[in-house]
Amino acid sequence: MGHKVQLHVYDLSRGMAKSFSLPLLGKRIDAIYHTSIVIYGIEWYFGGGILRDIPFQTPHGQPFEILELGETEIPKEIFEEFLNGQTDRFRMDRYHLLENNCNHFTNECSNFLLGVGIPSHIVDLPNEVMSTPFGAMLQPMINNFFSQQGWGNAMGPVNNQQQQLPMFPNTSSLSTATQTTKTTTTTINTTSINNNNNNNKVENHPKSNSIHRHYKLSNKIPLLLNSKPVLFEKSDVEAVFNKLKEFVNKEFKGKENEQQLFTQYEKESNQLKQIIKSTDVNIAVPIETLRYLDNLLITFSDDHQFPLLEILRMLLLKNQSNQYYTNNNSKMISNILSKIQSKKLSKASELLSFRVINNCFHSKSGINYLFDQSMNNLNVVIESTIDALHSMDKILKRAVSTLAYNLSIHLSADNPNHQEQSISLLGAIEHILSESNFSNEDPEISFRLLMAMGTLVYCNDDLIEILKTLDFDFNKYLNSKELKVSQLTKEIQLLLL
Incomplete structure (x- = not known):
């Protein structure tokens, strides 16, 4: 049996994009996207490093859309090795709203697992929006969202009570x-x-x-x-x-x-x-x-x-x-x-x-x-x-x-x-x-x-x-x-x- 790969899609604008995008941008957009990959019963995403959690229990709340990306035959151990190889790129101090964000992370994961990326409109949207006055208005809110959680730099579950999900260690410094x-x-x-x-x-x-x-x-x-x-x-x-x-x-x-x-x-x-x-x-x-x-x-x-x-x-x-x-x-x-x-x-x-x-x-x-x-x-x-x-x-x-x-x-x-x-x-x-x-x-x-x-x-x-x-x-x-x-x-x- 293959492993089902899903993309959980969240709105970082908390509904503001849908309400204000048309008058401010001249066109309507539904959300400022944040995404995570769900596979092997775990939700993986880029926060203060590469993080994992129980699906639907991340700090992002409930996804407004769940996309079925496909099925992969790659076992969990090989995927975790891949993630180990990405720890330096996806660290909090290397987060960049336009060039290295959560959607770039899920796009890399999707390419590794399935050979295809996530929908291009999700990856490309920040560049299109953040250069506008509307984007400038949203940017402080989004930056605050990523700083208020106190996320660390090691891979692991965000919610301390979720002990059933073991820490996935950052092994970049280990032999x-x-x-x-x-x-x-x-x-x-x-x-x-x-x-x-x-x-x-x-x-x-x-x-x-x-x-x-x-x-x-x-x-x-x-x-x-x-x-x-x-x-x-x-x-x-x-x-x-x-x-x-x-x-x-x-x-x-x-x-x-x-x-x-x-x-x-x-x-x-x-x-x-x-x-x-x-x-x-x-x-x-x-x-x-x-x-x-x-x-x-x-x-x-x-x-x-x-x-x-x-x-x-x-x-x-x-x-x-x-x-x-x-x-x-x-x-x-x-x-x-x-x-x-x-x-x-x-x-x-x-x-x-x-x-x-x-x-x-x-x-x-x-x-x-x-x-x-x-x-x-x-x-x-x-x-x-x-x-x-x-x-x-x-x-x-x-x-x-x-x-x-x-x-x-x-x-x-x-x-x-x-x-x-x-x-x-x-x-x-x-x-x-x-x-x-x-x-x-x-x-x-x-x-x-x-x-x-x-x-x-x-x-x-x-x-x-x-x-x-x-x-x-x-x-x-x-x-x-x-x-x-x-x-x-x-x-x-x-x-x-």
């Missing part, structure tokens, strides 16, 4: 490992770096050259000498397969030409679940089971793809299935790259697709596949990464900054084919880090991008000279309250000496 989302990544930190090096028995970074001057810094740059890629390793497996079963019924039931796929589902899904839940990376993976998943990925409509992408992401952490999907006989990863490049994916599918690409780095086979120049995969990955780094969605940006770091480990200064790609990636990272306001940025994103920057210039004199020319402002990150960020910044500066 990925401590977030309460269902899907997390391995977070780069000093402890994991030491453990990774011990487990892999790697004494030198794979890009090291014993005759390069950076070799002498090996005991001074422990963070940059990390050589293990960051992977997306956790998932709510039961929830994913429950959603998949629901979609299989929708896609295949009653379709005679798909009956074989439908009848195979129970057997193959149990096999897939067993493989994913196993802690053995060398677990045997039947080729028939992988081909079954391929058929589902090819057959399913775009709206029903995301549980399959989650399963594929987890399968890439098993050696046999990683090798299956990262050889030239399989086109699945290339197809996903093409979809990312097309920019036609929903936000949920885009996020999960980037996580799939990250998990290709689990094996040498996956790395070779992404870096295979003959298939043009690397150019597509680099271009898509650079483009998506400009996203305002924090959760997506974490996945993309992780990919930038994973790429940086294997872009070799000794390979002339990699030099242009390294320069492009370094330039994009430097631009993003320079433009971002660190106090408002997710420290984990900054850390991963700095790791990518440092890893790119490590043992690469040409990139060092380019970074010097760009005159990057290190002081912003040296003064970070995050110890690992300031430590990493010092390590990068050592490379430039």
Whole structure:
């Protein structure tokens, strides 16, 4: 079953727009709109940050209109991840009546959930009205409405008595490992770096050259000498397969030409679940089971793809299935790259697709596949990464900054084919880090991008000279309250000496 998405529409003018708009504007308007999104039995809206409440019990009173926007298959956990990525944009101190208001928030939510925005007359109305004398008359009332509630900056219910709705925390300052989302990544930190090096028995970074001057810094740059890629390793497996079963019924039931796929589902899904839940990376993976998943990925409509992408992401952490999907006989990863490049994916599918690409780095086979120049995969990955780094969605940006770091480990200064790609990636990272306001940025994103920057210039004199020319402002990150960020910044500066 899909989740019904509604738009609750309120009138901030308290009836004044309907009464006075005709003589003052020359045309009649029904309301000055405030909107909220209702889904999963919760009403979400932009007030003093992104807030949630019991429907019909918000400070706005009763909606004068309820619009049925459609149904979505996106689960609550993925929607909450999306909201986490929007917390910096939709804060009270960034509220702007014309440029960043409650209707912009619900429009973003609707686009994420359904692929279409809310009605344009709602989004466009403030610009049309507030430039008039009537708008100037209403503006103090509207500004007062948003200040009188004493709303805070964290996500959560407005009404204190509504304890049955748990606080949805603002996790913008937390590392990925401590977030309460269902899907997390391995977070780069000093402890994991030491453990990774011990487990892999790697004494030198794979890009090291014993005759390069950076070799002498090996005991001074422990963070940059990390050589293990960051992977997306956790998932709510039961929830994913429950959603998949629901979609299989929708896609295949009653379709005679798909009956074989439908009848195979129970057997193959149990096999897939067993493989994913196993802690053995060398677990045997039947080729028939992988081909079954391929058929589902090819057959399913775009709206029903995301549980399959989650399963594929987890399968890439098993050696046999990683090798299956990262050889030239399989086109699945290339197809996903093409979809990312097309920019036609929903936000949920885009996020999960980037996580799939990250998990290709689990094996040498996956790395070779992404870096295979003959298939043009690397150019597509680099271009898509650079483009998506400009996203305002924090959760997506974490996945993309992780990919930038994973790429940086294997872009070799000794390979002339990699030099242009390294320069492009370094330039994009430097631009993003320079433009971002660190106090408002997710420290984990900054850390991963700095790791990518440092890893790119490590043992690469040409990139060092380019970074010097760009005159990057290190002081912003040296003064970070995050110890690992300031430590990493010092390590990068050592490379430039």
